[in-house]
């Protein structure tokens with residue numbers, strides 16, 4: 325595709341429109357932080373101009389300088405030719421209304437769990453009033469879930485873990501950005517293996533859950549994300565099944581577990597047909613997130629630990 329820009333492009337509006345048209349023409353995949361060509365082009369143009377979203381919208385008819393045009397064109401070219409999701413070019417992704425630093429060592433945050441966090445997990449979490457809420461975010465990646473929980477639930481203390489040291493470096497950048505060192509602890513751990521002995525009111529996780537078959541058919545954009553954050557064996561349940569087997573002993577009585585399994589939902593139900601997974605609904609779309617109580621995890625323990 326010819327990505328030399330025509331001379332008739334002057335304003336922010338012109339560049340966003342032209343970029344969006346090229347993105348559609350190239351058949352790009354959207355879904356890593358934005359879900360259409362216009363949002364993606366807007367994010368790249370505004371990043372090139374060092375403008376915040378609201379500022380950009382207020383100055384849509386402002387003209388770009390030559391240097392700015394070159395920068396925009398460079399970003400558009402990377403987006404189209406290398407299929408790099410815009411968030412990895414701008415190093416910014418939004419989750420639960422908060423901005424997070426991202427690079428290619430972490431997945432671009434997009435879990436529907438954001439909606440539950442904004443609603444403070446109501447009505448599922450018992451209101452402890454002023455009491456402390458203990459939360460564990462397994463497979464934290466950029467730290468988006470852990471940090472958003474600490475932000476929306478001021479009485480929460482959150483432990484967050486990931487097996488990838490480079491992902492944890494990103495989580496630390498984000499934790500520092502929100503000055504949450506006192507309430508969010510980060511651990512390098514293979515799921516529960518290296519965690520300090522604790523009991524939690526809430527265990528939340530968006531673990532890897534893509535099956536090998538699905539992995540092979542993902543759009544090129546996913547190739548920029550760490551495979552460790554996506555791939556989970558032939559049925560996509562390699563990590564989730566371990567979380568289910570070990571989860572009960574990490575929850576306090578009355579606690580809950582909330583886990584995203586996406587498209588692997590069907591495989592999960594097939595593997596544990598007796599377990600009454602509660603599949604949560606989301607107003608902003610997305611799904612494949614189940615909730616189980618501490619009692620249920622205990623009750624079905626044998627099924628989860630069966631080989």
Ligand SMILES: C[S@@+](CC[C@H](N)C(=O)[O-])C[C@H]1O[C@@H](n2cnc3c(N)ncnc32)[C@H](O)[C@@H]1O
Pocket residue numbers: 430431432433434435462463464465466467468469485486487488491513514515529530531532533552553554563
């Ligand atoms: C789907 S990403 C989710 C990241 C983040 N929670 C989010 O919602 O954007 C899954 C994360 O799990 C981590 N991971 C994979 N296997 C793991 C394991 N056995 N123990 C802990 N973390 C693991 C990956 O490094 C990756 O950061």
